[in-house]
Amino acid sequence: MTANESSFDETVVDDPAARVLYWVLFPVLGAGLGWVVQWIAGWVAGLPVAPMKGVFRAIDEAPDPQAALVALGAGFLLGLVVTFLAIADMLVVRVGSGEVTLTRGGNKAKERRMSRGDITGVFFDRKELVVLGRESRELAREKTDLSKKDVEAAFTAKGYPWLAAGDPHRDEFRMWTRLDDDLPGVAHGLLIDRATAIEKGRGEEAAELREQLLKLGVVVRDEKKKQYWRRDRRELA
Template identity: 35%
Template sequence: MQATTTKTVIGHSLTDKVLLYGALPLAGVVLGFFLPRIADWLVGLRWFPRQRMFEVLATWDALWVGLGGMLVGLLGGLFLGAIALDDTLKVTITNESVEFLKNEKTVTVPRHKVTTAFLDGKEIVLLDSTTRELAREKHDQLKSEAHKIPQAFRRHGYPWTDNGDPHADRFRRWVEDEPELPPGANAVLKARAKGFDDGDKGKADLRELREEVAKLGYTVKDKDKKQYWRPNTPR
């Protein structure tokens, strides 16, 4: 976490960048250099699949092969580091707003709209005065570092609660054609349920359709590929 007098940044710290852009490329270089020897060892394991490919690699013991493997490993490590960093949530907190950045997508929440902020498991949640969720984003901080999140929000004057979701008891598990929901909300939740097993496209659909449910006056959250809902109204 990086903090100044004007803003606090959670995620994408210097340590994160050193680990991702240092450790991964280094591991790739080492792996590339020893690739022929690793292949030779795997050839001895007859149960290991793709033996023919490793037999060929084991014969590549020239210097250029090692150098080429190191270069490929270096580039591969940098590529994986960039992907990992892009998939890490970055939260920028100021006295005016909270900005969530992940996978090149930014969600900005103005400070004046936030009436409650809390952690729901590993998710940072911000609510407005009608109990509608302004943001629900999963953070990537280690358990030993998670305590700094409330500190950061309080530092900039946000109404943080340590008791978790004040409306947790209002959530109900969604079942198809839920009688207490209007047809439109049921239709969106039914379409949304299909996104859990669709990889990255499914994740995008889950987020987009959550916003559609919110427009209809309901909040939805996910747990173990199940949907839970509640109305966006004060008690």
């Protein structure tokens, strides 16, 4: 975990050690898994009933050492895929004197920039970094495993308002249910769609729906696959 001062007067909080670990660990584990699959293929193929029995029989009947090399290679490639996915989900925080930038996986298309003048508070809500704006809006809510100490130090060093006590609006959140009648139809419908996305593990869709809700003045936080909402200080559309 590192927090480095860049040449552009910004502190960068990143975790390069985790990236190196991912590049080494996941491919090795994948290759190991491939070896295990090749090793147990004969046993699985001999069972009376087993899932993918034909695949295991084909692996068992393949000639050595080609079969072992293919199994190791396939597992290694699977590990690389997992590595790419893990790195694509890593958050990098850049804190400058006049601007904050949050980038996930180095994807510029999903980069979030926030002007210092728009930021009224920053805090951690469990493993989520939250940036508050005017009228109690949430400018960002990003899950991250970055060091909380390093992130806090980066913001406080630049004079941003760090809220050590956490969310000042936490008591305003209420759990959403399908019978909730205190929301306009559009927001209620988006929360229904978002509940389905969360249930089915479609994280990107849930994030997009959350952005739509923010535009309507509805702030959403998740806890154990349940949605909690509050209004910001604007009138709902």
